[in-house]
Amino acid sequence: xxxxxxxxxxxxxxxxxxxxxxxxxxxxxxxxxxxxxxxxxxxxxxxxxxxxxxxxxxxxxxxxxxxxxxxxxxxxxxxxxxxxxxxxxxxxxxxxxxxxxxxxxxxxxxxxxxxxxxxxxxxxxxxxxxxxxxxxxxxxxxxxxxxxxxxxxxxxxxxxxxxxxxxxxxxxxxxxxxxxxxxxxxxxxxxxxxxxxxxxxxxxxxxxxxxxxxxxxxxxxxxxxxxxxxxxxxxxxxxxxxxxxxxxxxxxxxxxxxxxxxxxxxxxxxxxxxxxxxxxxxxxxxxxxxxxxxxxxxxxxxxxxxxxxxxxxxxxxxxxxxxxxxxxxxxxxxxxxxxxxxxxxxxxxxxxxxxxxxxxxxxxxxxxxxxxxxxxxxxxxxxxxxxxxxxxxxxxxxxxxxxxxxxxxxxxxxxxxxxxxxxxxxxxxxxxxxxxxxxxxxxxxxx
Amino acid sequence: xxxxxxxxxxxxxxxxxxxxxxxxxxxxxxxxxxxxxxxxxxxxxxxxxxxxxxxxxxxxxxxxxxxxxxxxxxxxxxxxxxxxxxxxxxxxxxxxxxxxxxxxxxxxxxxxxxxxxxxxxxxxxxxxxxxxxxxxxxxxxxxxxxxxxxxxxxxxxxxxxxxxxxxxxxxxxxxxxxxxxx
Numbered sequence: 144x145x146x147x148x149x150x151x152x153x154x155x156x157x158x159x160x161x162x163x164x165x166x167x168x169x170x171x172x173x174x175x176x177x178x179x180x181x182x183x184x185x186x187x188x189x190x191x192x193x194x195x196x197x198x199x200x201x202x203x204x205x206x207x208x209x210x211x212x213x214x215x216x217x218x219x220x221x222x223x224x225x226x227x228x229x230x231x232x233x234x235x236x237x238x239x240x241x242x243x244x245x246x247x248x249x250x251x252x253x254x255x256x257x258x259x260x261x262x263x264x265x266x267x268x269x270x271x272x273x274x275x276x277x278x279x280x281x282x283x284x285x286x287x288x289x290x291x292x293x294x295x296x297x298x299x300x301x302x303x304x305x306x307x308x309x310x311x312x313x314x315x316x317x318x319x320x321x322x323x324x325x326x327x328x329x330x331x332x333x334x335x336x337x338x339x340x341x342x343x344x345x346x347x348x349x350x351x352x353x354x355x356x357x358x359x360x361x362x363x364x365x366x367x368x369x370x371x372x373x374x375x376x377x378x379x380x381x382x383x384x385x386x387x388x389x390x391x392x393x394x395x396x397x398x399x400x401x402x403x404x405x406x407x408x409x410x411x412x413x414x415x416x417x418x419x420x421x422x423x424x425x426x427x428x429x430x431x432x433x434x435x436x437x438x439x440x441x442x443x444x445x446x447x448x449x450x451x452x453x454x455x456x457x458x459x460x461x462x463x464x465x466x467x468x469x470x471x472x473x474x475x476x477x478x479x480x481x482x483x484x485x486x487x488x489x490x491x492x493x494x495x496x497x498x499x500x501x502x503x504x505x506x507x508x509x510x511x512x513x514x515x516x517x518x519x520x521x522x523x524x525x526x527x528x529x530x531x532x533x534x535x536x537x538x539x540x541x542x543x544x545x546x547x548x549x550x551x552x553x554x555x556x557x558x559x560x561x562x563x564x565x566x567x568x569x570x571x572x573x574x575x576x577x578x579x580x581x582x583x584x585x586x587x588x589x590x
Numbered sequence: 591x592x593x594x595x596x597x598x599x600x601x602x603x604x605x606x607x608x609x610x611x612x613x614x615x616x617x618x619x620x621x622x623x624x625x626x627x628x629x630x631x632x633x634x635x636x637x638x639x640x641x642x643x644x645x646x647x648x649x650x651x652x653x654x655x656x657x658x659x660x661x662x663x664x665x666x667x668x669x670x671x672x673x674x675x676x677x678x679x680x681x682x683x684x685x686x687x688x689x690x691x692x693x694x695x696x697x698x699x700x701x702x703x704x705x706x707x708x709x710x711x712x713x714x715x716x717x718x719x720x721x722x723x724x725x726x727x728x729x730x731x732x733x734x735x736x737x738x739x740x741x742x743x744x745x746x747x748x749x750x751x752x753x754x755x756x757x758x759x760x761x762x763x764x765x766x767x768x769x770x771x772x
Contacts, residue, residue: 224655233675234682235769236698238724283693283751312653586750 174435181256184265185445189422193432197255205248212249215417215427219530223305223537244268244275252303263297264533270297286578299536299556300575308539308548314579320547322569327545328503330515330522337521338380355384358393371465382407397438397457398424404458411458411526418527419444420456441480452480473507474498488564506545514541535561549576616718618681619731619768623716626667626683626766631738634663639739650741663742664695680770685735687764689754691746695764699723705732706765713762720772727772734762 169177174192183191190196197211213229220228232246245251254260254267261267270293277295281288295301301309353372357365372378377386387403395403401424405412415421422428423439441452454460461476462468474495478486489495489508498505512528531537535555542551553573554560560567613621638660641647651659661669667685675682688706690696697703705717709732717732737743737759746763747755757763 228672230672230676233672234684235723235726235728235771236684236702236767238726239698242724279693307656310653313656589750 179256182258183255184253184258184261185419186265187255188445189419189439189443190425190428190432192436193428195429196427196432205250208250209248212253216249219417220304224307225304226306227303240276244272246276269293272296273301286581296534299552299573302534302536305534305537307537308543309536309552309575311579311582314548314552314575315583317543317548318576318579318583320543320549322547322550324545324547329506329510329541329544330517331503332515332524333520333522335376335380342381350378350381350383353384355388355391357384368465371463375465375467376469377465377467397455398433400457400459401438408458410523414526414530415458418529420460420528424457447482448480449482469509470502470507473502473509477508477512484562485564488562488566492564492566494565511538511541514538549573552576615729615770615772616731619718619729619770620716622681622683622768623731623733623766626670626768627733627735629670630663630667630735633666634741635739638663639741643739643741643744650745662745664692681768683766683768685764686767687735689746689752690764691749691751701730702732702767705730705767708732709734709765710762717765729770729772731768732765733768735764735766737761737763 166177169175175194176192178194179191182188187197194201197208199207199211227246229247232241241247252268252272253265257267262270266272271291273295274292277292296303299309307313351373353369357368372384377383386407392399401412401415401421412421416425420439423436424433438455438457440455441448442450461472463471474489478489486508494506496505498507498510509524512532513524513526514531515522516525525531531541536552538555539548539551542555546554549572550569552575553571554565554569556573557569557571560569638650641660642650649657649659650662651657652662652665653659654661654665664685671683671685684695686695686697686702686706688697688710697706699721701719701721705719708717709715713734716734719730721728721730737757740759742763743757743759746752746757
C-alpha cells in the first residue's frame with residue numbers, strides 16, 4: 144500500500160469542511176450563538192438567540208424587522224399614547240426631516256447588537272437626537288433657549304414615546320399637591336372579591352379536603368402541601384387539586400406551570416410573558432426556541448443576581464406551588480434573587496418599614512414594579528414587571544397614590560435616591576416645575 | 591378580409607388599454623376636500639359647538655382622553671389624516687396655518703407657504719401647484735379652512751399660544767393641504 148501524500152490544499156479542504164460542519168451544526172441543531180453579531184440589549188437579552196423572532200428566515204428585509212418590533216411593542220405604545228407614532232411621519236411634508244432621522248423605523252433609534260453605542264432605553268443615537276426635528280424649540284418656548292438638546296429626554300422632562308404624566312396640562316393640574324397625601328393609599332385588589340361575586344352559590348367558602356391523593360413518593364411533603372393549599376386563596380375559591388393536576392400530572396416544567404396557571408389567570412400569564420421574567424415563554428417566541436431555551440433563570444440576567452438563584456422562573460417562583468402567598472411574592476420572592484444596590488437597600492427604606500407594619504399603608508417591591516391598575520370596575524395587578532420600569536416616570540401613577548407630583552418627579556429623577564431605594568429626603572426641586580409655574584403665570588396674565 | 595378587419599379592430603382596442611385614464615388630480619383633490627370639509631364643519635358645528643358652547647354638556651379639550659372630553663376639531667381631522675396615511679391610500683392631507691397653535695402645523699415647504707398666503711389673500715379661491723419632496727413629485731392643493739362656528743374663533747382667540755387673536759367668524763384661519771404623488 145502506497146503512503147498517500149497529503150498536499151497543502153488537502154489540509155485546507157479538511158479544515159474548511161470541519162469549520163463548515165461546526166457552523167452548520169450551530170445553526171441547525173444548536174443555539175445559533177456563532178451567528179450573534181453582538182450582545183443584544185437588556186430588553187432582548189432573554190431571546191437574543193431566537194433569531195427568527197426578529198429576522199424571519201434570515202433573508203427578509205427591513206419591513207419584516209419593523210413588523211417584528213410592532214408585533215411585540217405596538218400594544219404597549221398605543222397604551223402609552225405614543226408621542227411619536229409612525230403614523231405621524233407618513234406625511235410627505237416630513238420628507239426632509241426623515242432624511243436626517245427616519246422616525247418611521249424603530250431601528251433608526253434602536254439598533255440591536257451594538258452594545259458599544261447602546262445607551263439607556265436601548266437608544267443607539269447620540270443623546271441630542273431631539274435636535275434633528277426640534278432645533279427651533281426656543282422660538283416657541285423662549286425659556287428653553289439655554290437648554291442643551293441632550294437634556295430633553297434625560298432630565299425627567301420629556302420622553303420620546305410616553306409622556307402621559309409629563310405633559311403640561313397634567314403637571315399644571317397637580318402641581319399644588321403636598322409631598323405626602325393625607326389619605327394616600329394604593330387601590331385595593333378585587334380579584335378574590337369579584338370571584339365571590341360571580342360565584343355566589345359556591346359549595347363552600349373554604350374547601351377542606353383535597354380531591355386527589357398525592358403520589359406515594361411525596362412522603363412527608365404531602366402534609367405540607369395539603370396544609371399550604373388549605374390555607375390558600377385557591378381553597379377559598381373552589382380550586383382543588385384536580386383543577387391543576389387534571390390529568391394526574393404531578394410534575395410540571397416551567398412552561399407547563401405557566402400554561403396551567405394561565406388557564407384561569409390568562410391576563411396574568413399574558414403580562415408575565417411580556418416581561419423579562421417570562422419572555423422566553425411568550426407565545427411570540429417560536430416554539431422551537433421555547434423548547435431549547437426553557438424559561439429564564441435569574442443568574443442569566445444582566446443585572447446583579449444572587450448566585451443561588453438558578454431555578455427557572457415561572458408563576459410558582461414567586462407565589463409558591465400551593466401557598467399562593469401574595470405577601471411573600473411581593474417582597475421575599477424578589478429579594479431572594481435580586482442583588483443590586485436598589486434591591487439591597489429596600490429593607491432599610493421607609494416604604495418597607497410601613498409595609499412591614501401594615502401592608503395597606505406601606506409599599507412593597509411589587510406595589511411599584513407590578514402596579515395595581517384600575518380596569519373598569521376591577522383593580523388588578525399587572526404581572527409585567529417591566530411595564531412601568533423605563534423610563535421611570537411611567538411609575539408616577541403608583542407614586543401619586545400617596546405623594547404629590549412635584550415630589551414624585553423630583554424623587555424619580557434623583558439617581559442617588561433610586562440607588563438608596565428612596566431612603567432619604569427629596570432635596571432637589573425639579574426644574575420642570577419652575578417652568579410650569581412660569582407658564583401658569585403667563586396663562587393667568589393673558590386672560 | 592373579415593379576419594384582417596377583426597385583427598385591426600382588436601389591435602385598436604388593445605392599444606387603448608395602455609393609456610392612463612382616470613380623474614385629473616385637481617378634480618380628485620376637489621372631491622376629497624368636499625368630503626373633508628363637510629365632515630369637519632359638521633363635527634365643529636353639530637358636535638363641539640353645540641355640546642360645548644351652546645348646551646354646555648361636555649368640553650372639547652386637547653387632552654380629551656385624560657379629561658374625558660371631546661377631541662378638538664383640528665385633532666379630529668388629524669386623526670383621520672393619520673389613518674388615511676397609515677392605509678397608504680395614495681394621497682395625504684393635513685390642516686395647516688400660518689397662525690397654528692401647535693407649531694408643528696405651520697407651513698414647512700415653500701409651496702405650503704405660497705398656498706396659504708394665496709388663500710388668505712384671495713378668499714374663496716383654492717391654490718394648486720406641484721412640488722418635489724424627497725425624491726417624489728407631488729400635486730399639491732391648498733383649500734381655505736374657514737371659521738364655521740363661534741367655537742373656532744373663541745378657542746383660537748383665547749388660547750395662550752395662539753399667535754393671532756383677532757379672528758372673526760367666516761374668516762380664513764388656515765388651509766387644508768391635499769397631496770398626490772405624480
